[in-house]
Amino acid sequence: MTDTLSQQTTIDSWHDKASRLSIDGRPVINGARVDALSDETHPKTNPATGETISHLHLGGQGDVDAAVSAARTAYEAGEWSRTSATHRREVLLRLADLIEARVDEFALLDTLDMGKPIGESSTIDAPGAAALYRFYGEAIEKATDEIPVTPEGSTALVTREPLGVIGIIVPWNYPLEIATWKIAPALAAGNALVVKPPVEASHSILLLAELAVEAGAPAGILNVVPGRGSVVGKALGMHMDVDMLGFTGSTEVAMQLQQYAGTSNMKRLALEAGGKSSNIIFADCDDLEAAANKSAFGAFYNQGEVCSANSRIFVERPVYEKFLELLKTAAEEFQPGDPLDADTAIGSLVSEKHADQVWECIEEARADGTIVKGGSRPGINGSRAFIDPTIVTDLPADHRLHQHEIFGPVALVTPFDTEEEAIEKANGTPYGLAASMWTGSMARAHRVSSRLVAGTVSVNTVDALGFTTPFGGFKQSGFGRDLSVHALENYSDFKTTWLQWG
Incomplete structure (x- = not known):
């Protein structure tokens, strides 16, 4: 009887927290919540009840352009891209702390959005996301450059450089967690980001972007534009000022993104696509x-x-x-x-x-x-x-x-x-x-x-x-790897500086 009462108390507690949750469905661009320029909203419902939990703003081409412009400006300013790895580490650690301080809110957002059990979102997904920001914060500070052997009278420095503006497109099945698999290493490497969360589950990623600014990330470094894949996803894929796309989703969409990259500016891709394990x-x-x-x-x-x-x-x-x-x-x-x-x-x-x-x-x-x-x-x-x-x-x-x-x-x-x-x-x-x-x-x-x-x-x-092992696939499951230090390779590349002395 005691166990039954305790269980009911827990259920009632989560329902009470859910009823008091205020959910903002607006994009985050240049460090602030803004209305979508498209003026289009979508009544987002809880699939487990059918109840409307927010009116999600659906971005369009104009919103993507604004977000990419904010990301480019922030990246070129150098406050993030050229700062020390130690500073980026400190920001990512603060972001992890902020996620943990609001872990119930993050868990509720994912559960209300896509129906997963609160026992998983509150004890696995949200805490795991916080831990992964810590992992990449620590990893980037410990990454080393190279001084390879060169002929006498010369020195070569091989450094790993950020790529620039990164578009990230993520699925709804693990909204916060899979977004973190990409956002954390991309930020750690020094890039500026525009994230397209899924229409089905955008709210935890929107909250994350707000907390990134609170943690010390410059405005414009992490932008989030909800919207349909055929609109926002395509706009990112075709955008001439997006340097790279990180994606998790279906094989069909991954193939479309390859076409967009080839049609536009030959942007780099890391695609984690379908599976049938x-x-x-x-x-x-x-x-x-x-x-x-x-x-x-x-x-x-x-x-x-x-x-x-x-x-x-x-x-x-x-x-x-x-x-x-x-x-x-x-x-x-x-x-x-x-x-x-x-x-x-x-x-x-x-x-x-x-x-x-x-x-x-x-x-x-x-x-x-x-x-x-x-x-x-x-x-x-x-x-x-x-x-x-x-x-x-x-x-x-x-x-x-x-x-x-x-x-x-x-x-x-x-x-x-x-x-x-x-x-x-x-x-x-x-x-x-x-x-x-x-x-x-x-x-x-x-x-x-x-x-x-x-x-x-x-x-x-x-x-x-x-966290320490790479995750990704072969064949039509895509290419590139999430997790582990190898994920940093998706969002950075080698630069050789050759110094000749004689």
Whole structure:
């Protein structure tokens, strides 16, 4: 009884905080909130309830021009681009402190915007963003230049220089977190930024831009223009005064950005695009129950709205039936519920429209395969944006759903007979973002992981990542890397200064 009362108190507390939250949907340009020049607004709703939480200002070409101009002016002024790495470190550390001081607000903004559980946004996403600003603040101060060997009478200095004005386009599934993956290293390297957050989830990134000024970043160094990809995203891609684009999103949009870059000023690109990650369960796995539990996490976490979700699960035939039963049991831990309940495992999908698209895939799976778990769409809080975790069998590895990024809580489970077959099926998509495998053999772990075409291969876990390891993909999952010190390479490049003395 006490636990139930405590849980209800926590739910009521988050609902109370949400009701008192004042949400500003205006762009941040040159250090201040401004009305969009387009005069267009969008009633932004909470997908878990359908309630309007703000009127988001949608930027247009004029807003992008103003933001890019502010960024260019700030960059050329040198107050950020030519200041010491120590000063940039201090600002980023202060920004981290400010995020932590308002962690509940950041968490609520992401949860109300796109439906993720408050237990994740408040304890993982927002604190993780703060920690990542600290990571890059410390990293940039410790980066070193080079003095290579040159002929007698000369000295060469190799320095890493910022690129200039950076456009950043980010998705809605981890609004603050993935934006931070790009904003933090780009700022640390000394650039000025124009960020296009997703229409579905802009508010935490807008608040971040306000706090950057409070932390000491010059006005114009971090600008945020919400808007549609076809308008704001295209304007950034085509802009002649944007030097580089960092992007996370679909492969289709990544291809468009490549065209925009080639048509405009040949701006540089770092593109993290689609994924359809595999998870291979070998019969020599030491702990099949742990593999099933982690596999459920890899497929259903964050409502399955994860670019690297391990949604294609290949199981060696001798353990196939046992694993499937364990996976069905593990899926019980990922039932959807009120996102403002800290105990909710998965929340709503980002919108009823997106839920409709995921549901179409489930209906296709029902027609062509077998749904052994889930396959239902509960109504919660009057919203139809919730979908139960769904497990599908009997779909061949070349079926459309094995190739299509569903971006919802749907796992496809398929048996295999040989190691070679498993590798072939795992690699049998246009994508190469991530892969996982479970085995008790170290030799097999090395042998198979070396042949999996993926930017990250997780062995005896799923979808592993950390601040210190690079994240990105091969094939149509894009190029460039987020996270780790290697992300600084996206937003800077080498400059050689040759000094001749004789």
